[in-house]
Amino acid sequence: MQQNLTYLVKYPSRQTETGKTETAQDTKHFIEESGLLFEMVALPRMAGRIFGWLLISNPPYQSLGELAEVLQASKGSISTMTRLLLQVGVIERMSLPSQRRDYFRIKPNAWSHLTRQRMVQITAFRKLAEQGLALMATETPSLRDRLEEMRDIHAFCERELPAMLERWEQQRTKEGPSIAPERNHANSHDW
Amino acid sequence: MQQNLTYLVKYPSRQTETGKTETAQDTKHFIEESGLLFEMVALPRMAGRIFGWLLISNPPYQSLGELAEVLQASKGSISTMTRLLLQVGVIERMSLPSQRRDYFRIKPNAWSHLTRQRMVQITAFRKLAEQGLALMATETPSLRDRLEEMRDIHAFCERELPAMLERWEQQRTKEGPSIAPERNHANSHDW
DNA sequence: TGGTTTGTTCAATCATTACTGAACATTCTG
DNA sequence: CAGAATGTTCAGTAATGATTGAACAAACCA
Numbered sequence: 046m047q048q049n050l051t052y053l054v055k056y057p058s059r060q061t062e063t064g065k066t067e068t069a070q071d072t073k074h075f076i077e078e079s080g081l082l083f084e085m086v087a088l089p090r091m092a093g094r095i096f097g098w099l100l101i102s103n104p105p106y107q108s109l110g111e112l113a114e115v116l117q118a119s120k121g122s123i124s125t126m127t128r129l130l131l132q133v134g135v136i137e138r139m140s141l142p143s144q145r146r147d148y149f150r151i152k153p154n155a156w157s158h159l160t161r162q163r164m165v166q167i168t169a170f171r172k173l174a175e176q177g178l179a180l181m182a183t184e185t186p187s188l189r190d191r192l193e194e195m196r197d198i199h200a201f202c203e204r205e206l207p208a209m210l211e212r213w214e215q216q217r218t219k220e221g222p223s224i225a226p227e228r229n230h231a232n233s234h235d236w
Numbered sequence: 237m238q239q240n241l242t243y244l245v246k247y248p249s250r251q252t253e254t255g256k257t258e259t260a261q262d263t264k265h266f267i268e269e270s271g272l273l274f275e276m277v278a279l280p281r282m283a284g285r286i287f288g289w290l291l292i293s294n295p296p297y298q299s300l301g302e303l304a305e306v307l308q309a310s311k312g313s314i315s316t317m318t319r320l321l322l323q324v325g326v327i328e329r330m331s332l333p334s335q336r337r338d339y340f341r342i343k344p345n346a347w348s349h350l351t352r353q354r355m356v357q358i359t360a361f362r363k364l365a366e367q368g369l370a371l372m373a374t375e376t377p378s379l380r381d382r383l384e385e386m387r388d389i390h391a392f393c394e395r396e397l398p399a400m401l402e403r404w405e406q407q408r409t410k411e412g413p414s415i416a417p418e419r420n421h422a423n424s425h426d427w
Numbered sequence: 428t429g430g431t432t433t434g435t436t437c438a439a440t441c442a443t444t445a446c447t448g449a450a451c452a453t454t455c456t457g
Numbered sequence: 458c459a460g461a462a463t464g465t466t467c468a469g470t471a472a473t474g475a476t477t478g479a480a481c482a483a484a485c486c487a
Contacts, residue, residue, distance in 0.1 A: 087278035119447045151382050156389045198347045310477045
């Protein structure tokens, strides 16, 4: 199951005085955990591992080659998975003007993007319910209840979730900058 | 891909005068769609098909044998998948006192249950973020930002989602019974 | 009681998906 | 320009997960 237990020896940068290789173990565990979590939400495990490493890597941006080395995976796999993560909108590519290498990093607001992705699913479920209701057009109301409930709750979520996200953004921009006033994610070429 | 195009001939009950076998086609499509949607949220396709059929079947409760026949699947598969759906909380088992046969049907409030399931995932992500922050305890704040954002938005959702669900329940019990006043889902042995 | 119907479990098979590694771009560098 | 470094694509393989079908268990009935 865990075939690559060694890939952190190469990146011992996260060792503290207290725990010698303990931290490396924890890092490995963190990455693996991230992979499992991604799997839980129907994304490939390797994508989760990449995301996991980008969450804790120093520096926060990593090249394809680095990712392949740290995660002990083929470049092909990394290439495919970063493409997926880019598409989902949770990482972004940064190419330094003078360098030919590309770097990836977690996209600020990654989670809003994921929520938007989730909205697509909710809409799909509402539409399915409506499709079902069309099929049951001539049936008695009590038979249609199941589908109406399904349609209504998803319509409800479609209305509420954006509002909720907005509340989040607002709360975030209110208190966030007080901690790190200079970091504006909007045009984030501050590296 | 679609190997069983025939399983609705046996259940032509949902044919209207207008569309002869058109409705059967639509039903098949509906079930298949439901399967794909479930797959999208990391549940097995067959579970989605069962759920789909239970959404539109007449009567709304179906036995294991019926499910196997309609969906052209083995009893083993149905047994496993119904168990899963029971566990997730979106269907329930009804055993009529006089019959030895068990029936399944969509659980009223199925969607609240699914949302609660979803909450488990959200909590898992928040915990992962906290795990990451523990790893980065000694790092500079700007390096910790990624994880703090992740932790905060998930904590936010953990607070907000239950409130949202409650609002839904309230709105539902307000207008729902006006349409079908007698149908109280709480103790639902009204079949 | 023996026979029938119903439901579960599990080993084996089938299908799908993830992953690798090598061949092929592409871009920079000397 | 040749050579080196970086990235992508894709056919083949490995790993995983879904599905079957047969054997078993339990409940009911005559």
